[in-house]
Amino acid sequence: MELLNFFDSIYKISSEAKKALERIIQEKSYAKNDIIQHIGSSCRTVYIVQSGSARIFYLKDGNDITEHFAFANDLIVRAESLFTGKPTSKGIQAMDKTIMVAIDSESLFKMYDQYHDIERLFRLIFEREYVNTIKRLESLQFKTATERYHDLLVETDFIQKIPLKYIASYLGITQVSLSRIRAGTG
Amino acid sequence: MELLNFFDSIYKISSEAKKALERIIQEKSYAKNDIIQHIGSSCRTVYIVQSGSARIFYLKDGNDITEHFAFANDLIVRAESLFTGKPTSKGIQAMDKTIMVAIDSESLFKMYDQYHDIERLFRLIFEREYVNTIKRLESLQFKTATERYHDLLVETDFIQKIPLKYIASYLGITQVSLSRIRAGTG
DNA sequence: TTGATTATTTATCATTTGTAAAGTGTTTTG
DNA sequence: CAAAACACTTTACAAATGATAAATAATCAA
Incomplete structure (x- = not known):
């Protein structure tokens, strides 16, 4: 499976651990704009995007x-x-026809006891996410909206396909402001 | 040690693990305004504040x-x-007479192999930090400066003691703006 | 394709925030 | 104590962003 290469690139786990992990992994398909997780629900699934794209909102x-x-x-x-373990006011939505790998988090966390290397793999994965969140914090704290937009263009090839309204709120500004920035009149 | 109660409240580790952990823990004292870690250095120490206060800048x-x-x-x-493992453009500074517990990160990470429970303890500790960072992101992304200031007042008793200039940049605004907000004229 | 819906831009005006500079008050220190 | 340094506020003006509404442009569905 493609996914296991991705895992390997972060931390190599034993083949037993791989087998165990495969048992709690499911592939799921979503249509454009499908709500994958509703606002107000609790997060009990770790998703990894196989193809397509999604957003938290x-x-x-x-x-x-x-x-x-x-x-x-x-x-x-x-x-x-x-x-x-608390519910969240955030949801997950597919922005495209999207294929996800879904890992049941309860099963995953239970596996941490038996497979130290699975715990380590996911520790490393979430540490990466944490670092990304810090970078984003920096950007929101003291960069101008124009800087943030240009950074996003550089970071992400996929920006072209994302509706402007999603990008605007991601950058912490209104659609109108983003439109001005793109026009060079802001 | 006071600190071990703090650890226990997050995840209880074996007494051997505790002993091992104690060996890599040092207590350090700093005067007000001391630079604890310089800008441009790499982070090789996990600090936990015992008394006083500090900031990342x-x-x-x-x-x-x-x-x-x-x-x-x-x-x-x-x-x-x-x-x-990369150097960072951020530094750490004491805002008061401050006592820190300093844990050498290289030794800590090595210990993860031998003591699964130490890895778990610190995984849980850093997950908490990650969640805090997400909360902060939310606040910077779409709350007004006034909302952010009032949130901070509620969250933190210690705000009174922190210089305004530090608070302003933390909120992503200038001192002048914060002064206006406090005066109710902003 | 056509009409309807959705996405984006543009324009206008109000509000927020920034910049710079001056003023006030407080703390530090010789 | 007095001077200096620091912390905070205020003012005036400029720039950035928001809100609203209207005008285009693009997409979708019958």
Whole structure:
């Protein structure tokens, strides 16, 4: 499986651990705009994007805000719920026809006891996510919207395909502002 | 040691693991404004504040920006360096007379092989930090500066003691703006 | 294809925030 | 104590962003 190469590139686990992991992995398909996880639910699944794309979103004062984008080989997880067990006000939505690998988190966490190397693999995976979140924090804290937009263009080839409204809230600005930035009049 | 109670509250480890952990823990004292870790260095130490307070900061266009505050029992770590091995443009500074517990990260990571429970303890500790970072991201992404300031007042009793300039950059605004917000004229 | 819906841009005006500079108050230190 | 350094506020003006509405452009579905 393609996915196991991705895992191997982070940390090589034993073949027994691989077999155990395969047993709790499912492939799931979604159509464009499908809600993969609803707002208000608890996160009990770790998703890895195989193809397509997805976003984490929530509502603030009735406005749809995109917190996170995920493309091929990216993890997508509502960590604030996964790691606390509490429900989250965030949801997950497919932005395209999307194939996900879904790992049941309860089974995964149980496996940590038996397979130290699975715990380590996922520790390393989530550490990477943590570092990405810190980078994003930096960018939101003291870069201008224009800087953030240009950074995003450089980082992500897929930006072309993402609706402007999603990008705008991701950058912490309105659609109108982003439109101005793109036009060079902002 | 006080610290071990803190650890116990997160995840109980075996007494052998505790002994091993104690061997790589050092207590360190700093005076107000001391630089604990310089900008440009690599993060090879996990600090836990025993008393006093500290901040993570960096320079953006010559301006001093505070990214993180830490008080008693808080972790303080430049995670983007700790988890990648790369140097970071961030530093750590004591904001008060401060006592830290310092854990050498290289020794700690080595211990993960031998003591599964130490790896788990620190996995859980860093997961908590990750969740905190996500909360902070939310707040920077779509709350107003005024909301962020009021949230901070509620969250943190220690705010009174922190210089305004540090708080302002932490909130992603200028001192002048924060002054306006406090005056109710902003 | 056509009409309907959705996405994006543009324009106008209000609000927020930034910049710079000056002023006030407080702490530090010789 | 007095001078200096530091912390915070205020003012005035400029720039960035938001809100609303209207105008295009692109996409989707019958």
